[in-house]
Amino acid sequence: xxxxxxxxxxxxxxxxxxxxxxxxxxxxxxxxxxxxxxxxxxxxxxxxxxxxxxxxxxxxxxxxxxxxxxxxxxxxxxxxxxxxxxxxxxxxxxxxxxxxxxxxxxxxxxxxxxxxxxxxxxxxxxxxxxxxxxxxxxxxxxxxxxxxxxxxxxxxxxxxxxxxxxxxxxxxxxxxxxxxxxxxxxxxxxxxxxxxxxxxxxxxxxxxxxxxxxxxxxxxxxxxxxxxxxxxxxxxxxxxxxxxxxxxxxxxxxxxxxxxxxxxxxxxxxxxxxxxxxxxxxxxxxxxxxxxxxxxxxxxxxxxxxxxxxxxxxxxxxxxxxxxxxxxxxxxxxxxxxxxxxxxxxxxxxxxxxxxxxxxxxxxxxxxxxxxxxxxxxxxxxxxxxxxxxxxxxxxxxxxxxxxxxxxxxxxxxxxxxxxxxxxxxxxxxxxxxxxxxxxxxxxxxxx
Amino acid sequence: xxxxxxxxxxxxxxxxxxxxxxxxxxxxxxxxxxxxxxxxxxxxxxxxxxxxxxxxxxxxxxxxxxxxxxxxxxxxxxxxxxxxxxxxxxxxxxxxxxxxxxxxxxxxxxxxxxxxxxxxxxxxxxxxxxxxxxxxxxxxxxxxxxxxxxxxxxxxxxxxxxxxxxxxxxxxxxxxxxxxxxxxxxxxxxxxxxxxxxxxxxxxxxxxxxxxxxxxxxxxxxxxxxxxxxxxxxxxxxxxxxxxxxxxxxxxxxxxxxxxxxxxxxxxxxxxxxxxxxxxxxxxxxxxxxxxxxxxxxxxxxxxxxxxxxxxxxxxxxxxxxxxxxxxxxxxxxxxxxxxxxxxxxxxxxxxxxxxxxxxxxxxxxxxxxxxxxxxxxxxxxxxxxxxxxxxxxxxxxxxxxxxxxxxxxxxxxxxxxxxxxxxxxxxxxxxxxxxxxxxxxxxxxxx
Numbered sequence: 001x002x003x004x005x006x007x008x009x010x011x012x013x014x015x016x017x018x019x020x021x022x023x024x025x026x027x028x029x030x031x032x033x034x035x036x037x038x039x040x041x042x043x044x045x046x047x048x049x050x051x052x053x054x055x056x057x058x059x060x061x062x063x064x065x066x067x068x069x070x071x072x073x074x075x076x077x078x079x080x081x082x083x084x085x086x087x088x089x090x091x092x093x094x095x096x097x098x099x100x101x102x103x104x105x106x107x108x109x110x111x112x113x114x115x116x117x118x119x120x121x122x123x124x125x126x127x128x129x130x131x132x133x134x135x136x137x138x139x140x141x142x143x144x145x146x147x148x149x150x151x152x153x154x155x156x157x158x159x160x161x162x163x164x165x166x167x168x169x170x171x172x173x174x175x176x177x178x179x180x181x182x183x184x185x186x187x188x189x190x191x192x193x194x195x196x197x198x199x200x201x202x203x204x205x206x207x208x209x210x211x212x213x214x215x216x217x218x219x220x221x222x223x224x225x226x227x228x229x230x231x232x233x234x235x236x237x238x239x240x241x242x243x244x245x246x247x248x249x250x251x252x253x254x255x256x257x258x259x260x261x262x263x264x265x266x267x268x269x270x271x272x273x274x275x276x277x278x279x280x281x282x283x284x285x286x287x288x289x290x291x292x293x294x295x296x297x298x299x300x301x302x303x304x305x306x307x308x309x310x311x312x313x314x315x316x317x318x319x320x321x322x323x324x325x326x327x328x329x330x331x332x333x334x335x336x337x338x339x340x341x342x343x344x345x346x347x348x349x350x351x352x353x354x355x356x357x358x359x360x361x362x363x364x365x366x367x368x369x370x371x372x373x374x375x376x377x378x379x380x381x382x383x384x385x386x387x388x389x390x391x392x393x394x395x396x397x398x399x400x401x402x403x404x405x406x407x408x409x410x411x412x413x414x415x416x417x418x419x420x421x422x423x424x425x426x427x428x429x430x431x432x433x434x435x436x437x438x439x440x441x442x443x444x445x446x447x448x
Numbered sequence: 449x450x451x452x453x454x455x456x457x458x459x460x461x462x463x464x465x466x467x468x469x470x471x472x473x474x475x476x477x478x479x480x481x482x483x484x485x486x487x488x489x490x491x492x493x494x495x496x497x498x499x500x501x502x503x504x505x506x507x508x509x510x511x512x513x514x515x516x517x518x519x520x521x522x523x524x525x526x527x528x529x530x531x532x533x534x535x536x537x538x539x540x541x542x543x544x545x546x547x548x549x550x551x552x553x554x555x556x557x558x559x560x561x562x563x564x565x566x567x568x569x570x571x572x573x574x575x576x577x578x579x580x581x582x583x584x585x586x587x588x589x590x591x592x593x594x595x596x597x598x599x600x601x602x603x604x605x606x607x608x609x610x611x612x613x614x615x616x617x618x619x620x621x622x623x624x625x626x627x628x629x630x631x632x633x634x635x636x637x638x639x640x641x642x643x644x645x646x647x648x649x650x651x652x653x654x655x656x657x658x659x660x661x662x663x664x665x666x667x668x669x670x671x672x673x674x675x676x677x678x679x680x681x682x683x684x685x686x687x688x689x690x691x692x693x694x695x696x697x698x699x700x701x702x703x704x705x706x707x708x709x710x711x712x713x714x715x716x717x718x719x720x721x722x723x724x725x726x727x728x729x730x731x732x733x734x735x736x737x738x739x740x741x742x743x744x745x746x747x748x749x750x751x752x753x754x755x756x757x758x759x760x761x762x763x764x765x766x767x768x769x770x771x772x773x774x775x776x777x778x779x780x781x782x783x784x785x786x787x788x789x790x791x792x793x794x795x796x797x798x799x800x801x802x803x804x805x806x807x808x809x810x811x812x813x814x815x816x817x818x819x820x821x822x823x824x825x826x827x828x829x830x831x832x833x834x835x836x837x838x839x840x841x842x843x844x845x846x847x848x849x850x851x852x853x854x855x856x857x858x859x860x861x862x863x864x865x866x867x868x869x870x871x872x873x874x875x876x877x878x879x880x881x882x883x884x885x886x887x888x889x890x891x892x893x894x895x896x
Binding site for chain 2: 331334335338341342345348349352353356362364367368370371372374375378379381382383385438442445
């Protein structure tokens with residue numbers, strides 16, 4: 001269930017944003033779409049109830065039948081939305097009859113999907129009757145969280161919430177706006193509404209008084225409440241920054257490709273290009289590079305090198321756009337990996353052909369180095385996957401992740417080698433470095 | 449805990465076997481070693497208590513400190529072993545004080561490690577106090593089980609054992625000789641012994657009378673009680689036959705390589721060669737084949753093809769010996785896979801060189817086909833792993849496993865192509881078939 005009923009006055013206060021708050025766009029998705037996809041990524045369930053109030057027709061029209069997002073939205077129109085978000089939530093009650101438990105997210109909160117996942121992982125506590133509501137809380141909110149405006153909670157030793165509100169003096173953690181609820185919440189919301197408090201916090205407070213609300217600690221996970229223009233800019237900046245933290249990135253990816261690809265992705269999310277289309281685009285740029293490398297003459301070689309490096313930068317964009325638009329999929333990762341291997345094979349093939357063109361004599365050595373480079377590159381990728389899976393436990397036991405000669409370095413070598421007009425030396429380097437890396441893995445494995 | 453105290457009179461009755469029964473060898477391991485490794489494969493625990501009686505010094509000397517098998521055996525010498533295997537088991541009692549539960553296996557039973565694993569998977573029933581002993585039972589024993597001599601059990605509807613013994617008239621299942629016990633077993637054994645019954649079944653019967661023994665159904669899993677020379681021969685035959693049932697085997701592996709490699713492995717298990725050494729041996733035969741393929745002249749080419757096919761047969765032996773000697777390991781599988789890829793790359797390289805030697809003109813087309821074949825072969829292997837993992841769920845949903853162009857077919861093609869003196873045609877076939885297979889996987893993935 002998503003709350004998207006408020007007016008969002010503060011976000012629209014400076015007059016620059018004209019659309020309803022849930023439809024305000026952030027990196028290619030509206031806030032509401034983002035919340036829907038976050039819930040879907042966590043729960044894997046296509047059923048969504050959206051509580052609407054202010055601007056309801058406009059929001060309903062924008063989202064439509066939800067097929068584009070892979071969900072079946074039902075709209076709960078609240079006549080009472082101006083009395084508070086708790087009053088709005090009550091409109092969803094008839095849609096959730098018979099539902100054992102449901103996620104409750106705010107459409108104006110941007111969350112790491114791991115936050116609702118953590119709630120669902122603790123769902124047993126509701127099934128066992130230990131609580132009526134679980135609330136994801138952050139004990140160490142980042143500097144981007146507006147503490148003055150945030151809802152605070154006090155916890156007892158067992159993780160039960162004893163007090164909740166914006167004005168708490170002493171507090172233990174911050175309310176992230178993500179809940180896992182049983183329908184008991186609705187009775188509490190009504191109780192609070194009768195007492196004159198139409199807020200969601202009011203209902204949660206009523207349950208907390210009876211010891212029926214538990215906290216789930218999600219400290220360290222990203223979340224932000226987007227209720228001012230500044231928070232919107234901060235959310236964009238932080239979402240983009242998170243893309244830099246991919247642990248498998250090699251040195252060229254981290255320092256050169258990633259900063260460039262993130263700038264590109266920031267623009268690409270606003271286009272209708274899908275991550276799969278971007279994977280193919282990167283592949284086609286590499287294939288064009290391979291053709292250029294294979295042609296005679298230095299200009300063609302240099303162009304081929306440039307296209308190889310451009311493809312390497314573009315190769316980051318499919319994953320980035322997928323993550324920004326919450327569209328990551330195993331299938332997408334598989335396609336990207338296979339296309340990358342084909343691109344690598346074509347580039348090495350093109351480079352070998354060029355080296356042969358400029359070689360004196362029959363050039364047998366060039367072809368043999370080409371075969372060696374090709375097998376080295378592909379075996380590096382082959383063993384990387386297997387090796388990673390195998391050494392994962394060793395790594396989890398705290399050992400240092402061994403340096404990996406990855407695709408970023410490989411394509412950068414081709415780029416440099418082409419610019420320096422040294423195709424054969426590049427092949428030799430690719431062969432030696434890649435086979436060396438594979439042999440190093442075999443050796444490490446023998447010692448492990 | 450392993451029972452290895454009996455005299456094994458029936459097994460030694462024909463006078464051909466002179467060693468103590470637990471030391472009788474079956475495909476490279478003694479029965480006792482086999483039981484120890486089975487327990488270790490299931491429980492992953494190096495602590496083993498071995499109840500000894502007849503021939504105790506000889507058995508103790510043969511096993512030593514157990515380091516060779518990766519276990520720490522402690523020997524429980526039973527003065528009462530002639531009173532029955534229950535009496536022998538009692539000698540282990542002091543060693544198991546404070547132990548919550550333990551596997552109890554017979555050293556003369558050959559079991560699929562999945563049987564003790566199934567017992568351990570049901571261990572919660574003991575922790576919850578629902579039973580004192582779990583017994584693995586087989587409802588549909590194979591034709592190799594001597595029903596007359598087998599211990600039968602009767603079960604109630606909840607899987608509780610109500611009667612156990614060799615002479616039961618009506619019965620529901622057969623006792624496989626694998627137990628998961630709490631130390632409560634020892635009290636029951638003493639009780640039975642006082643009543644004059646020194647057998648393990650006697651103790652189990654005493655517990656069963658109080659409803660404290662539960663059955664775990666392991667129907668369909670392989671097990672055999674090796675107590676006659678004929679049963680020993682049957683066990684060998686069935687263990688070898690099980691090697692044929694590898695679901696990933698392609699047509700050449702199934703009909704040609706596997707029958708040959710199983711014959712070889714039957715002999716190899718008696719040598720000290722380890723599976724890792726066999727992986728290297730297969731690789732070195734392929735490498736020698738690659739050198740032969742690369743040399744000029746038809747005899748060299750044909751020899752190379754023969755060595756490629758021989759390597760393909762040998763490639764089955766490492767896994768077979770590992771399975772027969774209970775030495776399978778993730779590390780071994782990884783090494784085998786990487787060496788196979790290197791062998792493939794070398795063979796394609798050698799074949800390309802030969803094709804170039806006999807080609808008219810500069811032979812550029814030959815080298816390009818070589819690059820295409822090499823990338824096809826390696827990408828086939830690369831995508832096979834990823835594809836299998838990805839499509840596993842689809843397959844589990846009952847769809848047909850798509851035909852896979854595997855290594856057996858690949859090396860057989862090289863063998864045939866070399867014998868037919870058609871190196872270039874072989875490269876073209878390898879390139880087209882392997883890339884075709886990869887593209888087919890991409891296409892299937894797009895539809896999935």
